Each structure stands twice: as structure tokens, then as C-alpha cells.
Amino acid sequence: MNAASRTKVSVFIATSLDGFIARPDGGIDWLMNAGEDAEDCGYKEFFDSVDALVMGRNSFEKVLEFDHWPYQEKPVVVLSKSLTEMPDNLRGLVKIDSSSPEELIEKLSLDGSKRIYLDGGNVIQSFLRAGLVDDITLTKIPVLIGQGRPLFGELQYDIKLQHLSTQSWDNGFVQSSYEVVGS
């Protein structure tokens, strides 16, 4: 599959200034509290630009705790080897898949997906290691939480990024977008 026909893989995520996407127990109170008067931070525009979402089990289970399903009618793939149950209202919208990043992107590309929204620390890390992330939009929340689930993980090689743009908001959120250049 040539690069032009491959599904573009995009990350759009917030972390604490010390790089965590959640507390050790998965808690995101530090983000929700910071976000009470939060801006949209470009989320809607980003969301509207993707054909589908791919996330890990942790992210999926966190989203199930929300008052409502936030992804409308977009197809969602949950990457998990252990998950088997699915709430009735999500059958048809959410698929469980245990493919490798390469296999999944090949399938999504053949299905005609132009761009997917990749979410969740472990999933993002495995796609980065596979060289399959195209761009990252990272919003830094002005708080240090000291421990938790890190966005980034170990790599065999450096990954160079091309900075595209940065903006900040009155609530102190700072958002930078990068294109992944490669190893």
C-alpha cells in the first residue's frame, strides 16, 4: 500500500504539563476541572475531519462512564485482545478488533477511511513504534500531577517531529500541532 492511499492517523489529546493523560487509576479530574471554562480548542473541527476512531480498552471504558456517548455516529474501533462485551446501544457503532497497527490500518485504508482519530496512551505508543502516526495535536494543561499514565512510551529510535503551529488560551491551555517526520 502506498502512502498516498493509506489512512492518515491523527492524535488529538491533552496531557498534564508532566505528560500524563490520566492518573494511575485512570482519573481525569485534573483535566475536567481545568476544563470547566475550557475552550473547544479546535476539537470539533478535528473531530469533523476524521472518518473513524481507534482507541484502546482503557479509553473506551473511560468514555463509557460519561453521561452520553460522545462520538455520534462515527465508527469506533476498540483495540483489545480481552474485551468481549459491548453495551446494546453501541452494537453496530463500535467494533472490537485485535489486529496489529499495520493490519488495522490496512483494513481501514481498504475501507476508504481517509483519516482516523487515534486515542489512548498504549494504542498511541504502539502506533508510534510502528511508524504509523502522521500528526499529533497536543494540548498541555497547566498542572503537574506527578504520576499517572504517560502519553508517550519507550521507543527504539528517536522520532522527529515538524512543528506546525502553537496557540494558547486564556485558561492556560497550550496546544501544539506536529507532523511526524519519522525516525
Next chain:
Amino acid sequence: MNAASRTKVSVFIATSLDGFIARPDGGIDWLMNAGEDAEDCGYKEFFDSVDALVMGRNSFEKVLEFDHWPYQEKPVVVLSKSLTEMPDNLRGLVKIDSSSPEELIEKLSLDGSKRIYLDGGNVIQSFLRAGLVDDITLTKIPVLIGQGRPLFGELQYDIKLQHLSTQSWDNGFVQSSYEVVGS
């Protein structure tokens, strides 16, 4: 000692986008290579604003590898319980101290220091835990290195920050300044 008379403690540091200040072996090639056409990024203005530097042994030993001593005539305190030797040309400029953060800041305050430049991961972490960092200027280099010495460490409590300003440069460096609000 009241807050008004206490030495202000400032951090001015660069990390990879994944939050490391150095590779596991202390290497900063990823920073030096990125910085070949680097801007000053406000370093001189910051450096001119401090009375003294406080750093850990790792940072000190890294600086000794440089072609020349970069801190001019500014007093430097190296916080170390193990370091005993000092190059001849630095006697008088560099003091070794094994005080706690609180003790050191009390001494520097009594000496009339208005603002110090705190450098090095372990030292910054211990001052943050002691509630003794006033502001942080963090320059993010557009690269993921996957492992290394992290800037931030474990905390007992969240530390809230007030975002002051953010700017970016053509080389992709993104610099944000924060005031430490507290726990």
C-alpha cells in the same frame, strides 16, 4: 522568612516533547543537533536576570564537558552530597553544598540573592516537592527520544501552574512560561 524577601527560584530548561532533559546516559545530542540553527530563545535575558545558579551534580558534570564554562562570573552552587573535587579554574566561582532546598534558599535569601536559576532534573524535582519553585520556562524540542532522564518526577500533591506566555520559533522549538501557583 516572608515570601517577599525570599530568593525567587526560576527554572529555564529544554526537554524533548516526551519530557526528557537527557538520554539515559546523560546525552543531549538530540538537543544540540536540534539547536544548530537555534534561536537564543530568551536565554540571555533570563541569564542576565539571575544572581546565581543552583544545579545538581549531573548538570555540573555535563557542563564540565563543554568547551568553555558558560556561566561567566555568576556564583554557582552544586547541590551534592558526594562531590568533593573541583577544577582549579572554578574554585571561588563554584561552591558545593549539601543543604536541603529550604536551607539553601534561606542562605541565598540572607545573602541578598533576588533570583536564582535552578537547573537539573533531580534538583528541580526536589525543589518542586518542597514548594520552592516560583516559575518555569520550558522549551519543547520537536523530537521524541523514548527514554531518558525526566524533567518532572513524583509529587505528593498536584501543583497548579499559571500560564504566562508561549512562543515558538521557525526551528520548531515551543517555549511556555508558567508561574507556580501551588498545591
